[in-house]
Amino acid sequence: MSLSPAxxxxxxxxxxxxxxxxxxxxxxxxxxxxxxxxxxxFLPALVIKAVHGLQFRPELLVLVxxxxxxxLLTVLTVIGxxxxxxxxxxxxxxxxxxxxxxxxxxxxxxxxEATLGHQALGYAVVYDQLGSFMLLSSFGLIVVAWYGGGTRxxxxxxxxxxxxxxxxxxxxxxxxxxxRPALVDGLIVTLAGLLVPMAMFAVGFQLKLVPSRAFALPLxxxxxxxxxxxxAAAFAIATLAGVDSLVTAVNTLQSxxxxxxxxxxxxxxxxxxxxxxxxxxxYGILIAVLWLPLLLAGWVA
Numbered sequence: 001m002s003l004s005p006a007x008x009x010x011x012x013x014x015x016x017x018x019x020x021x022x023x024x025x026x027x028x029x030x031x032x033x034x035x036x037x038x039x040x041x042f043l044p045a046l047v048i049k050a051v052h053g054l055q056f057r058p059e060l061l062v063l064v065x066x067x068x069x070x071x072l073l074t075v076l077t078v079i080g081x082x083x084x085x086x087x088x089x090x091x092x093x094x095x096x097x098x099x100x101x102x103x104x105x106x107x108x109x110x111x112x113e114a115t116l117g118h119q120a121l122g123y124a125v126v127y128d129q130l131g132s133f134m135l136l137s138s139f140g141l142i143v144v145a146w147y148g149g150g151t152r153x154x155x156x157x158x159x160x161x162x163x164x165x166x167x168x169x170x171x172x173x174x175x176x177x178x179x180r181p182a183l184v185d186g187l188i189v190t191l192a193g194l195l196v197p198m199a200m201f202a203v204g205f206q207l208k209l210v211p212s213r214a215f216a217l218p219l220x221x222x223x224x225x226x227x228x229x230x231x232a233a234a235f236a237i238a239t240l241a242g243v244d245s246l247v248t249a250v251n252t253l254q255s256x257x258x259x260x261x262x263x264x265x266x267x268x269x270x271x272x273x274x275x276x277x278x279x280x281x282x283y284g285i286l287i288a289v290l291w292l293p294l295l296l297a298g299w300v301a
Contacts, residue, residue: 005110009196009197009200010107010196010200010261010285011285011286011289013196013197013198013200013201013204014200014201014203014204014207014282014285014286015204016201016204017200017201017202017203017204017205017206017207018204018205018207018209019204020201020205021204021205021206026205030202030205031202031203031205031206031268031274032268032269034198034199034201034202034205035199035202035265035268035269036269037198038195038198038199038202038262038265038269039166039167039265039266039269040166041191042191042192042194042195042198042199043166043167043170043195043262043265044166044167044169044170045170045187045188045189045190045191045192045195046105046191046192046195046262047133047137047167047170047171047174048170048173048174048188048192049174049188049189049192050105050128050129050133050174050192052174052175052180060123060126060247062237062238062241062243062247062251063123063126063127063130063131063247063250063251063254064126064127064130064131065131065237066127066131066234066237066238066251066254066255067100067102067104067127067131067132067135067255068131068135069233069237070100070230070233070234070255071100071101071135071139073229073230073233074095074096074099074100074225074230075096075100077225077229078092078095078096078099078225079092081221082095085217087218088273089147090147090271090272090273091215091218091272091273091276092147093143093144093146093147093148093267093270093272093273094218094267094272094273094276094277094280095218095221095222095225095276095280096143096147097140097143097144097263097264097266097267097272097277098222098226098259098260098263098264098267098276098277098280098281098284099222099225099226099230099259099280100135100139100140100263101132101135101136101139101140101259101260101262101263102132102226102230102254102255102256102257102258102259102260103257103258103259103260103261103285104124104127104128104131104132104254104257104260105128105132105133107257107258107285107288108124108127108128108253108254108257109121109124109125109128111253111257111292112124112250112253112254115253115293115296116246116249116250116253116296119246120246120249120250123246123247123250123251124250124253124254127250127251127254128254131254132254132260133171136167136260136262136263137165137167137168137171138162140263140266141161141162141165141167141168142162144161144165144266144267144270144272145157145161145162147270147272148270148271148272195261195262196261199261199262199264199265200261200281200285202265202268203261203264203265203268203277203278203281203282204282206268206274206275206278207278207279207282207283208275208278208279212275215273215275215276215279218273218276219276219279219280219283222259222276222280223280223283223284223287226256226258226259226280226284227256227258227284227287227288227291230255230256231252231253231255231256231295233255234251234252234254234255234256235248235251235252237251238251238252249296252295253292253295253296256288256291256292256295257288257292258280258281258284258285258287258288259277259280259281259284260281261281263277263281264277264278264280264281
């Protein structure tokens with residue numbers, strides 16, 4: 001399978017970020033500035049664009065529930081490993097974000113369409129918009145609020161952080177049944193399109209080609225969970241639910257997407273092991289270039 005334009009853009013921006021880090025043409029705090037733009041400007045635009053006009057059919061419930069069930073599996077596994085191995089709070093929070101949330105839109109859509117056909121794209125959208133995006137706007141914000149402050153916040157503090165987070169307001173705006181003016185809609189689409197290249201540049205800027213020993217084990221564990229364990233669980237869920245082979249294929253492929261770029265940006269912005277977050281996103285994408293076509297071989301052969 002040839003490299004899709006979406007995948008090429010992601011890898012190119014990852015490489016450019018690393019090159020600019022080597023040349024030192026940009027200041028050391030460049031990723032911090034970019035991630036603030038991602039969180040406060042590009043992510044809200046993407047959420048508004050993604051959920052606008054969303055429709056749901058009851059028979060697709062398995063695609064909605066799978067990301068939530070996989071998030072529960074991630075929580076149980078990561079917290080268990082953290083207690084067993086004595087990982088720091090910021091490492092636990094980073095893994096919870098970057099393992100539970102996959103890149104089911106920017107990489108998921110073109111990958112599903114290219115390998116399973118246009119008829120499968122609608123299933124990929126349901127998985128992403130009612131699963132991954134809702135998970136990002138709830139579970140993701142809870143993880144940031146719980147692990148990002150250094151101390152465990154109170155329940156009112158968690159709720160306040162969720163309600164005041166930019167993407168939550170964007171989610172509400174996006175779901176409102178109103179017709180946006182063409183100029184506003186064009187601005188939203190443009191800003192949303194900047195999220196992935198800018199975030200990947202920031203990830204590449206921080207990516208260490210040889211990860212530090214302190215993060216080697218969490219990195220391997222996170223990649224193993226994201227690319228192996230969760231797809232196997234998603235396949236089992238779809239099989240037990242008795243859905244057809246196409247839904248099963250989409251469910252499995254979407255669950256195998258590498259860490260969501262936005263999740264990595266959230267982790268970096270909240271100072272949840274930024275080096276680990278960059279590694280989970282960057283290495284996950286590089287591995288996915290080879291791994292995802294192998295995973296799909298059973299359905300497209």
